[in-house]
Amino acid sequence: MKKLYTNYLSNFRGLSKEIWLLSLVTFINRAGAMVIPFLSLYLVNSKGFTLPQVGWIMTSFGLGSLTGTWIGGKLTDAIGFYKVIVLSLLLGGIGFVFLQFIETFYGFCMGIFVLILLADAYRPAIFVAADTYSKPGNVTRSITLIRLAINLGFSIGPLIGGIIIANINYSSLFWIDGITCVIAGIGLFVWLKPKKPIITDTEPVIKHKEGVAPYRNGLFMLFFIIMVANSITFVQYFSVMPIYYEKAHFLTEDLIGWLFFLNGAVIVIFEMPLISWLERRKLSKTMATFWGIFFLALSFIVLNLTSWSGILVIAMLLMTLGEMIGSPFSNALALEMAPKGRKGSYMGLYSMSFSISHIIGHNSGMNMVDSLGFDATWYYIFAFLMIISMLTLWLAQLLKKSTTFVSA
Numbered sequence: 018m019k020k021l022y023t024n025y026l027s028n029f030r031g032l033s034k035e036i037w038l039l040s041l042v043t044f045i046n047r048a049g050a051m052v053i054p055f056l057s058l059y060l061v062n063s064k065g066f067t068l069p070q071v072g073w074i075m076t077s078f079g080l081g082s083l084t085g086t087w088i089g090g091k092l093t094d095a096i097g098f099y100k101v102i103v104l105s106l107l108l109g110g111i112g113f114v115f116l117q118f119i120e121t122f123y124g125f126c127m128g129i130f131v132l133i134l135l136a137d138a139y140r141p142a143i144f145v146a147a148d149t150y151s152k153p154g155n156v157t158r159s160i161t162l163i164r165l166a167i168n169l170g171f172s173i174g175p176l177i178g179g180i181i182i183a184n185i186n187y188s189s190l191f192w193i194d195g196i197t198c199v200i201a202g203i204g205l206f207v208w209l210k211p212k213k214p215i216i217t218d219t220e221p222v223i224k225h226k227e228g229v230a231p232y233r234n235g236l237f238m239l240f241f242i243i244m245v246a247n248s249i250t251f252v253q254y255f256s257v258m259p260i261y262y263e264k265a266h267f268l269t270e271d272l273i274g275w276l277f278f279l280n281g282a283v284i285v286i287f288e289m290p291l292i293s294w295l296e297r298r299k300l301s302k303t304m305a306t307f308w309g310i311f312f313l314a315l316s317f318i319v320l321n322l323t324s325w326s327g328i329l330v331i332a333m334l335l336m337t338l339g340e341m342i343g344s345p346f347s348n349a350l351a352l353e354m355a356p357k358g359r360k361g362s363y364m365g366l367y368s369m370s371f372s373i374s375h376i377i378g379h380n381s382g383m384n385m386v387d388s389l390g391f392d393a394t395w396y397y398i399f400a401f402l403m404i405i406s407m408l409t410l411w412l413a414q415l416l417k418k419s420t421t422f423v424s425a
Contacts, residue, residue, distance in 0.1 A: 035150035038209045039143065040166035042106075045201040055270060057256040057379075059187050060125075064230060068260075070122055072383030075256050077126040079375025081133030086372050089138030090365015095122065098142035099209070103202050110198030111135035117191035135200075137372060141365040144224070148352050148360060156352060161292045161345045165285055172281020220338020230359065231366045236419060237354050239412050244347060245404045247310050247383070248374030250317070250398050254336060259384040261391050266326045275403055276329060279336045288341040295342070303351035303413040307406055309343015312336070314402035317395045356399045 019225035050055040058072060060066045085105075092101045112132035119128045181189050198392065231237050262268040262276065266406060319328055348367070355363030385394045 021306040023099040026290070031155055031163055032159055033150050033155075035209060036155075036162060039146055039150065039205075040162050042201050042205045043143065043163055043206070044170045045197060045204055055187070055190065055259065055273075056181060058259050058270065058273075059190075061260065063187050064120075064125070066122060066125075066385045067238040068387045071256070072380035074122070074125055074129055075379030075383070076376050077378065078129045079135050079372055079377070080194060081130040082137040082370075082372035082375050084130075085134035085137035086140050086365055086368035088134070090362050090368065090409075092138065092143045093145050093365070094359075094362060096197075098146045099205075101140055101142040103206050105135060105137075105139035105142070106198050106202030106205065109139070110153065110195045110200075110202065112136070113191050113195035113198060118217075123189040135373075137368070140371075144348060144352065144364040145360050145366070153274060156349055158289070158292065158296075160348045160352075161289055165288055166344060166350075168280075168284035168288070170279040172260055172278045172279065172285060176274045179277075182270040189194040208216040229356075231355075231363045234354070237351075237363065237366075238411070239408075240347075240350065240354070243306070243310075243405060243409050243412060244367065244370035245373050245377075246401070246408075247313065247343070248371045249338075249378040250402055251313060251340075252371075252374050252378040253382045253398065257394070260386070261320075264327065265391055266329060268326070268329075276333055279333055280328065281333065282338075283337045288345070291341055292345050300346075301413065301416075302346040302353070303409065303416055306343050306350065307347035307413065308340075308349070308403055308410040309339040310406045310409060312339030312342065314399050314406065315339075317402070318399040319366055320395050321392050335367055339380050 042130065056078075057071050057075070058121055060071045061068070067073065069213055070088040089101055089105065109132065112128075114127050114134050115127075119125050125411075144160070147159045147163055178190050181193075182411075183286060231241070259273055262273050268276075312335050314331045317341065319332050319335065349364060352360065385397065
């Protein structure tokens with residue numbers, strides 16, 4: 018047991034102090050992320066919106082995310098990641114508090130658009146921050162530590178959120194989410210002052226840009242399409258899946274919170290050792306992305322194998338395994354493909370893949386379930402992911418032939 022504990026801790030050695038501080042601030046932020054996992058249930062049960070209406074609200078969510086990540090990427094290149102992260106946390110926190118007071122359908126569409134625009138400007142900036150503060154050869158593990166902080170917070174947040182909903186009300190979640198975002202922003206401002214290396218790093222970003230823009234990079238655009246397609250299915254776990262848990266398996270909000278807690282807890286315990294092991298095995302970043310998509314596909318198809326509610330745990334574990342393998346390596350691959358001086362733009366576009374998936378995924382998922390039912394929806398998603406996994410294998414072959422990305 019002591020050896021296992023020592024080996025686990027060894028995975029975190031060599032990471033910079035700044036990466037640990039970024040991870041701590043990220044944890045504080047994500048620990049308050051109680052609204053998002055229950056947003057679709059909140060809109061149906063508390064606001065009385067229909068599934069198609071919820072789909073359009075979540076499309077507004079995606080449009081805000083798309084706009085926010087694009088603006089965040091541009092601002093990161095222009096003014097630096099530090100200012101972008103602090104402003105995003107502070108303004109996003111205020112937005113969460115005010116969102117609960119909106120009552121109309123169109124008002125909620127506009128409110129969620131503005132809120133997520135502010136909140137998701139954070140995403141490309143945090144990736145560039147991780148790259149800036151990482152020591153040579155530690156970028157993937159640095160990203161993994163930040164993801165660990167995200168998932169540690171995300172595992173605690175929905176669990177507490179589900180308990181609060183069951184015993185108090187939904188309104189409390191908005192207050193907690195908003196306050197924790199503000200606390201995270203203040204914490205970053207206090208603990209992580211801009212340092213000289215950051216300033217000198219932003220100067221060449223503006224003056225000396227190498228390579229081509231991400232939109233003109235054919236291999237990166239293929240990778241971007243794969244990420245959009247993968248994320249379209251992944252976001253079903255944050256809108257359609259909670260409704261499936263309630264309607265098909267009659268789970269209460271606190272039990273749904275426990276399922277999300279399982280996802281976060283497994284990632285916190287196993288992701289860093291898994292990533293370190295895969296790196297020692299020299300698994301390529303593109304093949305790791307393939308396995309991430311493959312296990313995500315399995316997580317949907319197993320739901321149709323039985324009506325036993327225990328299958329939900331198995332599906333969640335399969336999704337979590339795919340997330341643990343695919344996400345850190347795809348993040349690292351995007352950074353590796355980004356030339357000097359363009360990392361903000363490349364990571365902005367990479368982050369936009371998840372934003373675009375919000376625009377398409379929630380709406381299409383809600384309407385598919387409304388028209389076809391849950392079982393047919395899971396079959397279609399599985400088939401779609403199998404096609405995307407084959408596309409990922411093709412990308413791996415193209416990257417092997419490329420002289421620019423030899424380690425991809």
